[in-house]
Amino acid sequence: MGYSLDSLCNLNSPTRRFKRVAKKAGFCYLRLHDLRYSIASLMLKNVTNPKVVQECLGHKSINRLWIGML
Known part of the structure; x- marks a missing residue:
């Protein structure tokens, strides 16, 4: 049974x-x-x-938090 890398990555991804x-x-x-x-x-x-x-989101910098929030 062969699967391509693409199908393994996308088959049941959390996003899907x-x-x-x-x-x-x-x-x-x-x-x-x-x-x-x-x-x-x-x-x-x-x-x-x-x-x-910031720590909950795993950002190294507080600046990244504000950039993501915009």
Whole structure:
């Protein structure tokens, strides 16, 4: 049974599964990565220290946090 590298990478990727679930839930365009920054926005809105948010997202620099949030 042979699989190409492309089919192995895309067969059941989390992104593909997320797209299917989001579509069934009625979201026409929602990326998995969008949730990452939605959570970060909520953390900042709830007065979480930006340094904590930076560490949760795995960013080395606080500047990267702000670039991603724009």
